[in-house]
Amino acid sequence: MEKRKLNISFNKSGSGSYTPRISLPATWVKEMGLDKENREVEVIFENSQIIIKKEK
Template sequence: MEKRELNISFYKAGNGEATRISLPKPWLRELGITKENKTVELIYDKENEQLIIRKKK
């Protein structure tokens, strides 16, 4: 398992604020995530305080 420390960007969007995170491109390639096939699932595990990003099947 690889681990990286990333920052979340906060930016102004309309009347509020939005967020963005950049993921390492090699990881996305390994998962088969491309410009054409880019749908993922984001799972929030509140109990374990984890965000899980998974390629949508």
């Protein structure tokens, strides 16, 4: 298991609301088999944790 501390960016929209975003390390995305053509993931929020899985 590899662990990293990442920051969340908050982008402000024209209406004044904020959208949180996080960038994942490219090595992790590549290891999951994700690319421009295969980019669908399943995101689960459970017990204050976010889990990202590749769609099957």
